[in-house]
Ligand SMILES: Cc1cc2nc3c(=O)[nH]c(=O)nc-3n(C[C@H](O)[C@H](O)[C@H](O)COP(=O)(O)OP(=O)(O)OC[C@H]3O[C@@H](n4cnc5c(N)ncnc54)[C@H](O)[C@@H]3O)c2cc1C
Ligand code: FES
């Protein structure tokens with residue numbers, strides 16, 4: 001890993017100020033992705049700005065209809081938060097399926113979303129759930145947020161502060177994990193608000209996406225008797241882990257499994 | 263790049279050092295402090311050989327900077343025993359043949375104590391699930407699981 005300057009600001013303003021006065025800075029949350037990329041010399045920031053000492057970024061606020069989760073809230077904290085789990089069942093299960101216990105202790109929901117790894121778990125959930133990503137300057141609607149492989153709508157000097165999630169009637173997530181890394185070969189998230197159903201997919205393409213055909217079908221008819229191959233294999237990844245055809249089939253299979261369980 | 267000054271408590275000893283910001287905890291432990299009980303297996307947060315305790319929880323020292331731990335506290339495998347007396351979890355690994363080459367063992371023991379701190383009476387399934395981030399190339403895990411079951415029992419009994 002190349003060397004860098006290290007900063008540990010205690011407020012958002014201070015963090016942004018340091019950002020704007022550095023050559024090629026990066027924000028650091030749990031470091032589970034960023035430090036690994038730096039070790040591989042995929043990136044070499046001039047300055048690391050550790051945002052974990054900024055207050056209020058790891059709060060959880062639950063009101064009647066929605067949950068606000070601070071960007072620095074760890075996967076582990078979320079997996080054991082009974083209040084969150086009683087409002088949105090299966091969110092804890094998703095968090096508990098990320099990596100391993102040590103990764104979950106350090107890794108954060110904000111870091112995972114900002115990183116926008118196409119095989120990560122949170123992006124599918126955030127896309128399926130009616131949610132907003134709040135930053136130091138604005139609130140971004142979930143469907144606008146993920147713009148490409150490891151790309152989001154965030155500006156370079158923008159910090160995610162929290163995520164607002166409207167509490168659904170039903171939510172579930174299921175992934176077919178890569179047995180070595182536990183990242184999703186395919187992951188399917190389903191959220192239901194009244195009759196409005198959204199199916200979102202991770203792992204299958206260069207970016208998490210909403211499966212439109214499945215979402216429309218299930219909004220009309222919430223049953224596991226789904227039409228097959230509504231997601232075309234032509235749009236899906238093909239690699240040593242799975243062919244595009246296999247991934248397309250997994251989307252249907254995981255969707256059916258979720259529907260049968262709920 | 264500017265050096266930074268950090269204060270860190272390791273195994274109950276306070277250290278105040280000037281370090282390069284890119285110093286990983288594992289390199290600091292092994293190269294600067296000579297605490298070579300913490301092992302470096304993969305350097306990519308996969309194997310768990312480098313685990314240490316932070317706030318009673320296992321973290322991977324290959325994937326955290328010393329700078330991130332300023333004013334915080336760490337316990338390594340060397341900090342577990344009480345003078346000449348092994349920690350009950352260490353003892354249990356010895357008694358149950360929970361190690362062969364021993365490379366993964368410091369991480370396994372730290373992980374086991376971290377599990378105990380969350381759940382003091384884990385089932386076999388819970389132990390196996392918790393070891394997701396620890397790899398052993400020798401034992402086939404059976405005796406590791408047995409060691410953790412018995413170590414947890416000992417820790418419960420000793421309070
Ligand atoms: C062994 C291993 C297994 C893993 N398995 C899985 C898995 O199964 N599923 C899964 O989904 N993920 C997995 N991960 C990734 C893990 O979830 C990470 O926690 C996550 O991707 C990044 O979160 P972080 O807090 O560590 O972010 P960091 O690594 O600190 O940062 C990642 C990126 O996000 C930016 N960033 C971080 N926080 C913010 C913020 N608040 N605002 C703006 N930008 C920000 C950083 O600048 C950086 O570019 C795994 C990681 C490891 C090491
Ligand atoms: S050396 Fe840290 S996890 Fe392998």
Ligand code: FES
Pocket residue numbers: 360361362363364365366367397398399400401
């Ligand atoms: S005892 Fe050799 S790697 Fe576990």
